[in-house]
Each structure stands twice: as C-alpha cells, then as structure tokens.
Amino acid sequence: MEKVAIIGVGYTKYAQNSPLTFAEMVFEATTKALEDAGITRDEVDNVVSVSSDFWDGRTISSMAISDASGAYGKDITTVEGDGTFGALYGMMRILSGSFGVSIVCAHHKGTESNMNGITNCAFDPLVERKLGLDAVSSAALQARRYMSKYGLLEEQFALVSVKNHGNAKKNPIALLPMDITVEDVMNSRKVADPLKVLDCSPVTDGACTLILAAERQAKKLTTNKKRVWMKGVGHCSDAFRLGDRDLADMRALKKAAKRAYEMAGISDPLKEIDFAEVYDAFSYMEPLWLEGLGICDDGKGCEYLERGWFNADGKFPVNVSGGRLSANPVQSAGLYAMAEAVLQLRGEAGERQLDGVETALVHGINGMCGQSHCVWVLGR
Amino acid sequence: MGKRVGIIGVGQTHHAAKRLDASGVELIAEAVSRALDDAQLTIKDIDAIVIGNMDHFENINYVDMWAVDGLGACMKPVFKVTTGGTTGTTVGACGYYHVASGLFDVVLAVGWEKNSESDTQAAISTCANPTLERDPFAGAIGPLATEYSMYMKAFGATEEDAAMVAARDRNNALRNPYAHSRQAVTVEDVLNSPMLSYPIKFLDMCPRSDGSCAVIFACEEKAKKLCPKPAWVHASVVRHDYTHFGDLEWKFMPTLERASAAAYKLAGITNPLKEFDVAELYIPASTCGVKWMDSLWFCEHGGAPALIRKGTFEMDGELPINPSGGVISTNPIGATALIRIGEAAWQIMGRAGERQVEGAKKALATGFGGCSWSDVMILGADLP
C-alpha cells in the first residue's frame, strides 16, 4: 500500500479566552504548519477541516475557516469530531490517489461556549437529555463502573493527574503545568463522584494543523528528518446508550487498536511501540484506554501506573505532553496529540524529548464515555 | 493509485414535510434498510459507515454516535462529515474515498435531515459571521434572489425562464414515488404563486423535508461480484470560496465552474451537454436552474435561457435534468445532495422506475450549499 507522511505540524499555544477568533487561530496554526513543512499553500491540493457547529455556535462553521485554512480554490471538506478522525480522512483522500498533499486543521474555542450545555446535546433528546446528563456526569458513571469492576481506588486515578500535570511543566504550550500530589487531587472540589476538579481537563482554546503528503510528494518536498509516517490506523464505535454498554468494557477500542496494529505490522504493542498520547479528558480514562489499547491487561492499568510504567522515564511513557488534563481543546485535541508524537519522533520535543523513540501510539475519542475511538500508529 | 469504486445500492425514505411516524434514527434506519435491500446485502457486509447532516436543524451533537442504532454501526467504524447544503455530496464523496483508499471494501454513506423539527431559516441564519453579518443576513432565499436579479439584468433572462425550470422539476416529481411535493404545475402557476423575495416566488423555491438517503459504495472486485450493473464513480470534486458574503461573485457561479471543469477533466468529458445522458442537479431554486447551467459548461455565460426555452433539459430533451423532481420537490437538507448521487446511480443501474432515462450511461450529480460550496460527482456505466 502507498504510504502517507506527516510533513509539517503547527499549532497555537493553548489558551483560555484567546483574543483571536477561531479563524485567526486556524490561520496561525496552518501558517506555522506550512512553514514547518517548508512548503507554500500552492503545493497543497486539498483541505480537511475539523469543525463543530455546536462548539462554534455557528451553522456550517467550517465555511468560516475556509480562507484561513488555505482552501480557496481547493477541494475542501469537513469532519465533525476529534481531530484524529480528520487526520484519518486526510489520509484516505491521499490513498485514493486523488490528492498528493493535504492540510488537516482543527480548532476549538471552548471558552466561548458552555461545555455542559453542548455535551448535554450529545444525549438523545427523546431519552437521556431531559435528565441533564453531560460529558462530566456521564464520565463519572464510567469512572465508577471501572472502579467497581476491578476494585480500583480514586487515589489511583489521582496519580494520573499528578503525573500528567507534572509532565506539562516541560511543555511550553501547556495550560496547566502543576506540581501536585495525590492529596491535592483528592482534596480538590468534588464535581461528580468519583471525579474531582483535578480529575477533569480544563476548557481550552486551540487550533492545530497537520500537513500530510503521499510518499512521492513527501520525498520531493521535505527532508527525511521532517517525515513521520502514518503506519496504521483503526476506528470503531460502540453502542450509543450508556446502558447498552458495559462502560468498563473496551471492546470498541480493542477492535480499533487491532486494526491499527495489523496495518502497522505490530504484534506486541508494548514492546514495539515506544510511547503514547491517549485521550485523558478525565484522569481515569488513561489507564482504561491503555487497557483497551492492549498496553496492559484489563483491570491492570492502575497497577502499572503505580509502578511507574507510564512516567516519562518509565517503561512506556504516556502523555509526556501533559495530556488533555493539562489542556483539552476538544475538537483539536487529537491533532495536538498527533503533533506531539511527530515532534517526539523527529527529536524536536525540547525538554520533554524521549530517547531513541521510533514508534508512537496516538488515540482520540468521539462521543460520550469514549463511544468511538480512533487509534494511530506513527513511526519514523 | 487508488481503487476503482462503484455504487451498488441506494435507499431512500418516502420524503415528506413532516414524518411524524418516524424519529430521526428511525428515518435513518428506513433508508439504510432499503439500501441494503437494494444491494441485497446485510449489515454484516458493511465495513464502514459515514453519516452527515446539519447540527442546528435537529440539535443533536455527535450525530454519528447518536445514530448508531439506525445506522447499524455498533462495533463498526463510523464518523461524521458535514458541509451545510452540500453535506449529502460530502457524505457521498467520503464514502467514495473510504473505498478508493483501499482501507474499506464496502461502505455505507448516509445523509438525513428532519427539517420539520426546527426553524430551518433561523438555523441557517446562524451560518453568517456573528459579529459582522448575522444580523442583516436572512436565510437562504435572499442571496439566491439577488444573484438571479443580476443574471436577468446581465443576460436578459426572465422570470418565466425560471418558472419553466420549476414546472419541469415539479412535474418530473409526479413519476417519483419518494418525492415530497408531487403536484402538476404549469409555468403560469409558478409565475402566479406568491412572491417570496423578488424574483423568486413560492413555487420557484425548494421546500424543507424530512428524509434520509443511503448509498452503498464498493471496491471494483466486490462491486462486480455483488451488482449486475454498478454505477462507477468517474470523478468527485469540491470547490468552495467563502470569506464574507460581499466577496462572492454573483453573476456566475465560480465554484461550480471550477468544480465541474476539474471533474470533467478527470472523467474525460469535453462536451458535457452531449456526453451526459442525465443529470441530477442540486437546484435549490428554479433561478439557479437557469443561471448555473452556464457554469456547468453547457453553454457560454448567458446561454442558458435559450437552452431552457428549447426544452433541452426536459425528459425528452437532449439532456434530461432532475427526472426525480430535484431539490424543488424534495429537500431533507443533509440528504438532499446524496439523493442526487443516489438518483444518478439508479439511472446508470437502470433502477429508476418510471423516471428512468433509457440507456443512461453517463450521469452528472451536483451538490450546492451555503455559502458558495459546489460539489460534482460523475457516474458511469463503464469502468473509469
């Protein structure tokens, strides 16, 4: 199969109440990504934007970033969901043979809107929406289910928060670099048991752009150092209603991961992959997703977390960027995670650079409680 | 290079002003079940799914997740694409790229809308920039009316030319059992219908409908095995150029000109009027059915009225347009452009029933959306 490379990344610094409009944020991220790739807009033949009418408070919100994303006169389309799905569509369009170089851009201005109200609209207006559920309260149901299924403790989840906020101290764009302890998390304000404020990610503004290129174009346009290959990808959705699923059963993620690993030729992800950026919108999610990703056995995520496996200097570093717990621009979070993996693989991650990394795992989610997952394997 | 892709099944709901009997998810299930039946497949044969609609018409966030029951998408890959009025063609193109990429063999593309559930024009108005244009911008009709006024002045087109398009599409719908609005009308009826926004009158304008459409795309190997006469995708192209409304070109349709020119080049079309056997075009108002014919390269700028007056685009004309009755007869917005692709595919597959254009071998489908978004898909009976 033909190969697709990420040849450029660009993003805005995470912010709250950014003075930029979301179109200006997209322009900044896209301009930086083109500079990073060392190409001009003329060398790009199509654009995939990631946009949500809900978060943007605007119908057909992607038309508002058409010019900012460099799409004038080009083939442009829009994915609604996490950026990892936008990148998947960008890759598909190149593999189809119709395009050579794609811009994939995502933006999110969480501080302009009401997160609870918007995620409440992800629930069926005919059933659960009337109950007032949202992303936070449903995540709390999942966290509790995960705890009771495997006998886990809130303190174990708190450790994720301690680790990731600590990692953020080495990431110059992170929003919440913090030196905190398990006690700090445990004593933070209760939101929806078992979740406390420090188990939750902050509302964040940010735009991120990737430049993708088919192998031939990638080799023509850039140096070897710049290229990171999209080696495998898989996505899969579970059932919609929370009660239709066992919220601690990662069957959809397992299926998505299996597909990504098969495509990338990976049989033992823990051995063959060097680090991961997973979607830790809430602390408990990190160990849960790592189980679904096959990095550890079901129910063992917290145990390995405690043993330090997922620390920056551990056996399998996870969310060295500080993760979504340190900045979570929902729609663009997955693209930021991919951009972070690209920097690590290129050896450009500054103070948080991991040694000798060749292969990365990136994960994004759609829907409530990770109904749908997109799993990427990226490599040098 | 990517794989060749064929359409092997199409399903759509019976569209109506208000489908009280079916929730959004039930409407989606209806279209999906019919597409599976049309292709003689079960949901197990589907490798991936793509869906689209417009968020603010039903106020469902993460529609791809919410619709899983109706889509049959539980434990399958699914995501959402959306681009306003062109959402249907965007969904179709996405289904096509899923398969052409080689990542999936059989893919279901679904568009839907339940316009009866909200105030369509209020929702559309929110597409305008909130700090510059939202207050003075009023829904979809105004801009279309403005562009036709300019076209009439520039090229001598008339209100009657538009009325002929409206009468053509509305009468064609009488042969389409799925169409929402099925009533015989004359050119006079159209001209005498209430003025909405000069020069657009009530019968010139599309309705808003409840409905869903599903189209199944398959790779060459599977399509040949599963379908006696697949509709092969020869080209899929999109162009879009909005910044502010004031920046748009009004006398012709630049994005449609560019999109169709690029698509014709890919499909090897040099004389579209001669080479296409049938077209299913996203004509939201009859006025567009005049002006935009120039931009599809059927004639020089300003040449459309003459073609229309000759009956070129009637069922018995040189290039029948919208045998289904088109958007003017049926408009569940997120599905509307996918219906164009589905109807065009049925024409190629020979499954268009009473509205079949005999021996159709090459078909053109388009999508249009706010603002100034143009999609073109070309289908053929022969392998591309």
Add this chain to the structure above:
Amino acid sequence: MSDWKDDVEILVHEGKISVPYSWTVGSTLSRFYCELRDNGKIWANRCPSCGTTFVPPKIKCINCYEEPHDWVELPGTGTVETYTVVRYEEPSMHPRKAPFVYGVIKMDGADTGIVHFIGDVDPEQVKVGMRVEAVLEDEREGNILDIRHFRPLA
C-alpha cells in the same frame, strides 16, 4: 506581530442560538412512553434473532440489525450498575438541584441498563449492586421523567 495589538481593546459579543425544536418521538419510543404514561408500565423489546432485551426499547437490535418485534413488560426493579453524585449546578439543564444521583440501572428482565436518577436515599448511601425499583410520577406526560427516579428496594 505588530504592536498595535498590545493596545487594542478586545471586545466580546454575547450571543445565543435560539432555535425552537420539536422532536418526533417515533413509533418505538412512542409506544414505550404511551405505556408508561397511560398504564404506568415499563416495556422493553426483544430481538427475535439474538434474544437481547432492550430498555429503553430499540428500533433495531444493535447486534443483529433486526427489528426487535417482541414486547415484554418489565417488573420495574433492577440493580445499580454504576452511579455518580452530581455536585455542580446547571439550572437550565438539571431537573433537580445538586447534590443528586444518576445511576445506570440494569433492569430485571432486560439485558441493558437504563440511565436515571436514584432518589429517596441519602446520596452518600448509594452503592453499586444496590437493588432498586422505579417510582413513577402521578401526573405523567409521556417522557422519561414520568419515571421520577429509582429508589432502594425495601
């Protein structure tokens, strides 16, 4: 960046998308809600192919994509599979004041859970595995809030 940006006063325009909605409930859920409203009964439906019983009822089985034709009445009792005590206020969204409890209740006679409030109990006393029963409103309108909440079985 040019330095005029350091001095400019940044404005914010407040706005709200106010579009009215009326959602068609559809045949399947209408039947569920009519039974609830008129007869005070909680009905589920069952897939003829795999036998899975769904509450709230489904238009299509999520495993087989068959129509779950068979309807069954549930006793209204169940077991708390998971829960959360919500402690933040969102008055335009929450039908009751915090703190209150959401739970996923695995209903007896069904294979799926239903999300609802757990009430008539001190929030701190709710436990996973607790047996509960549905409490219905006296005046019912044909929506999910016709079930007031689930309460611990005596």
